[in-house]
Amino acid sequence: MTDKTKGGGKPPPADTVVIGSANRPAPRAGALYVTPEWIDATLRMHFEKGRNSGVYLPHPDVWTFLAARINRFVNQPPNxxxxxxxxxxxxxxxxxxxxxxxxxxxxxxxxxxxxxxxxxxxxxxxxxxxxxxxxxxxxxxxNALDQLSRPVHPQQSIRGWAYVAREVLPDLVVFCVRGRATVRATPGNAVIKTLMDILRIIYFDEKLPSVNTVCKSVSTDIEKYKAISKSHPYDRETWESLLHP
Structure with missing residues (x-):
């Protein structure tokens, strides 16, 4: 791992956030799409500000599927x-x-x-x-590996932002933990800050809850995916035992 892949850095210019594509449907007025590079740079920025040294993030390409998932929610944010x-x-x-x-x-x-x-x-x-x-x-x-298989708090089960947060969180937690990052459900954590940035992009025209409320909503998921990140990615039996002890 070279120093070029170490956590910390500046976010990309605003014009790199939008992905141009003739096949992509028109976004909502004022909406922006994210790129894998944007996710990478945003994480690095928050890790650097949080002085979380020794973090080694993967190549930006690893965020390709997460970026696609986020952009799907940008098109149609669940209510x-x-x-x-x-x-x-x-x-x-x-x-x-x-x-x-x-x-x-x-x-x-x-x-x-x-x-x-x-x-x-x-x-x-x-x-x-x-x-x-x-x-x-x-x-x-x-499906034991899907977040929908775990019951959620009744007051949060009807909230769109809570569902979206739990959908985009797994990749962030797993890859950051494997890169030696400290991941916690606390307002100052780099992963939580990145999650809030993502939610603001998706629900840019709505009022989001406080960061403390978001932390409370995803705290169990963070602990679950932290445990998964330390297990073998292809050992299904281990994954299911972690998800359903």
């Missing part, structure tokens, strides 16, 4: 009503998951009663297939 409906559907899916798991346990008991004989082999296979179908995740709300 409270939309997130309220989403959370209602999430609660419905999670209630259905309990029903499906109960059905799977019944079939597991039935399967275990089959004698271990060749004559019952087809029955055992059929029951095993049925159980696997019942156990299979059904969408984001039923």
């Amino acid at each position: 409270n009503h939309q997130i309220g409906r989403l959370m209602h559907d999430v609660a419905k899916r999670q209630k259905e998951r309990k029903t499906l798991d109960a059905a799977a346990r019944i079939l597991e008991r039935d399967r275990d009663q089959f004698p271990d004989l060749e004559a019952f082999a087809d029955f055992q296979r059929q029951w095993a297939i049925a159980i696997s179908v019942l156990r299979f995740p059904r969408g984001a709300a039923d």
